[in-house]
Amino acid sequence: MIGRIRGLLLEKTPGHALVECAGLGYEIDIPYTTFFHLPETGQEVTLHTHFAVREDAQSLFGFASRLDRDLFRLLIKVNGVGPKLAVGILSGLDAQQFIRCVEARDINSLVKLPGVGKKTAERLLIEMADRIGQLEGQFIPSVPGVTASGTPQVVPVAGHDPREEAESALISLGYKPQEAARAIAKVAEPDMTSEALIRLALRNMIPVG
Template sequence: MIGRICGELIEKTPGQALVDCGGLGYEVDIPYTTFFHLPETGQAVTLHTHFAVREDAHNLFGFASRLDRDLFRLLIRVNGVGPKLALTILSGLDARQFVQCVDNKDASALVKIPGVGKKTAERLVMEMGDKLGSLEGTGDAQVSLEAVRPEQPVSQGERPGEEAEAALIALGYRPQEAAKALSQVDGEGHTSQELIRLALRNMMA
């Protein structure tokens, strides 16, 4: 089991990071909540990881905090939730928000995430309620991610609006949904990462 990797961040895109560890480049699948807090390329990075082995693929999933990684492991134990959907859930909601949804039995917020239907949302609320107590730092659903992963500076892309829309579509939102959410955000001076974060907040409201 590969539980953590430390190395130089070579490339980063929404959904994946390439980390060089002693000359080996590891492709790591990540949720957007981790992407937002990656350092600039060329800098050192540490990711808490989950290594999944299947007959047709070996996948390494990475997270900015141990809390995110442990929540991911709980999610994939729920019937009908695989690694891809778990990443999507953690891209739409941070750990604090997810815990609050479960604590408040708010399946409606989970249904807004692409790929999460009503039955899956209800199953998550029901099954995760008894499991979240095992997550270190979730005390009474008041998880502060800022305490475990401080804000990192982000770079300004040449076309932040287009990059943000493409990223939201890749996450599973329909083009018209992505465009509408971004139209509700004041794009002046924002990076693509910031636009994605604000648009996701609008769609989950």
């Protein structure tokens, strides 16, 4: 099991990171809540990871905090929730936000996440209610680029259009290009970061499927 990687961040795009460690380049799938915590390329990064092996694929998933990684491991144990959907859930809500939704039985916030319909949201509330106790009291390591309150400090990337980056992120989650464009246009305001656009759009979009 590969549980943690520290190395040089070679590439980053919404949903993916390439990290060089001991001469090897690891392709890592990441949720968007982790993407916005990443340093600039060429700098050192540490990710908490989960290595998934299936008959037809091997995938490495990375997370900015151990809490997010451990929640991911609990999510994929829920009936009908695979790694892709779990990453989608953690792209819209970080671990602490998801835990608050479960504790408050906030089904409305869950059904706004990509790929989460009403039945899946109900299953998440029921099955995760008994499991999130395993996460209570867990220490969350400090992450570069995160404030003391846990809120990401997003540094704009020169030359990137936040709206285009946000649309691409939604499309990679499974939304159609037209849906992504409409969702971003609906919430967009001057000088908004791509992270803010993605978060607001995910909370206002009709769930996929």
